[in-house]
Amino acid sequence: MRVAVAGGTGLTGRHLVTALAAAGHEPVVLARSRGVDLVAGTGIEQALDGVETVIDVTDRKTVRRAGATAFFESAGRHLLAAERRAGVRHHVALSIVGIDRVDLGYYAGKRRQEELVRAGEVPWTVLRTTQFHEFAERFLAAPGPLAVAPRMLSQPIAVREVAAALAALVDGPPQGMAAELAGPREEQMVDAVRRLARARGRRCLVLPLRMPGAAGRPMASGSLLPTGPGPRGTQTFDQWLAEQRG
Numbered sequence: 706m707r708v709a710v711a712g713g714t715g716l717t718g719r720h721l722v723t724a725l726a727a728a729g730h731e732p733v734v735l736a737r738s739r740g741v742d743l744v745a746g747t748g749i750e751q752a753l754d755g756v757e758t759v760i761d762v763t764d765r766k767t768v769r770r771a772g773a774t775a776f777f778e779s780a781g782r783h784l785l786a787a788e789r790r791a792g793v794r795h796h797v798a799l800s801i802v803g804i805d806r807v808d809l810g811y812y813a814g815k816r817r818q819e820e821l822v823r824a825g826e827v828p829w830t831v832l833r834t835t836q837f838h839e840f841a842e843r844f845l846a847a848p849g850p851l852a853v854a855p856r857m858l859s860q861p862i863a864v865r866e867v868a869a870a871l872a873a874l875v876d877g878p879p880q881g882m883a884a885e886l887a888g889p890r891e892e893q894m895v896d897a898v899r900r901l902a903r904a905r906g907r908r909c910l911v912l913p914l915r916m917p918g919a920a921g922r923p924m925a926s927g928s929l930l931p932t933g934p935g936p937r938g939t940q941t942f943d944q945w946l947a948e949q950r951g
């Protein structure tokens with residue numbers, strides 16, 4: 706099947722394109738670097754020619770509510786409208802566990818993305834997952850002897866396992882809200898960042914920060930963990946660290 710991957714050049718997208726091809730599908734990548742700009746609304750229609758399913762793993766990395774909302778609003782509207790015109794039969798969106806329990810600016814954008822999908826005419830599936838193992842890397846992005854990581858309880862998952870779950874959705878009917886997908890065990894983000902720093906030979910002090918505002922308490926106390934039993938990935942954070950070293 707011809708499957709479009711919106712954001713197919715990104716972290717999730719690259720794994721997803723590999724998983725789809727391995728399953729015998731024909732992935733089509735939608736990204737600015739491939740001549741498709743979902744925010745500007747350019748190049749989408751041509752790229753969707755013959756496509757039956759679209760999986761949206763686009764992203765704009767921002768903590769700002771206005772920026773995140775503007776991105777997901779504009780990209781979502783353009784993509785869903787083009788899908789409707791092209792006769793796409795299934796829209797799959799990747800989202801995040803707990804976005805309606807934690808009021809972060811970025812999550813307002815993800816909530817908007819989900820709302821558009823749910824209100825749209827293309828049959829849909831939203832898969833919410835927990836943070837990827839790579840999430841810890843962003844707190845070590847700046848050089849220097851000090852790093853800051855949020856007080857945050859997470860159940861991180863391997864992005865490869867997220868991509869496999871997304872690819873498997875292509876073979877079934879639209880599910881609406883799919884069961885939440887999480888990693889095998891809970892981690893304190895500060896502790897995970899410290900282990901990552903050690904594994905990378907980075908000598909720095911990682912300081913815990915309680916996120917300011919209404920998001921701080923729920924983030925720290927488990928609101929980003931899945932609420933139901935649901936499917937679980939198998940690779941732990943420590944196994945991911947070991948794989949990175951290898």
Ligand SMILES: NC(=O)c1ccc[n+]([C@@H]2O[C@H](COP(=O)([O-])OP(=O)(O)OC[C@H]3O[C@@H](n4cnc5c(N)ncnc54)[C@H](OP(=O)(O)O)[C@@H]3O)[C@@H](O)[C@H]2O)c1
Pocket residue numbers: 711712713714715716717718735736737738739741742743744745761762763764765766780799800801802815834835836837838840
């Ligand atoms: N990171 C996590 O822990 C986590 C956990 C759960 C869910 N998620 C969700 O997973 C999704 C993917 O995240 P990621 O970290 O894999 O993303 P990423 O690596 O930042 O990749 C983003 C992708 O979006 C494309 N893109 C950005 N702006 C675009 C535009 N205007 N038009 C077309 N394509 C555009 C980029 O390609 P170009 O730059 O070439 O345009 C790139 O392929 C996000 O929606 C995120 O919310 C992430």
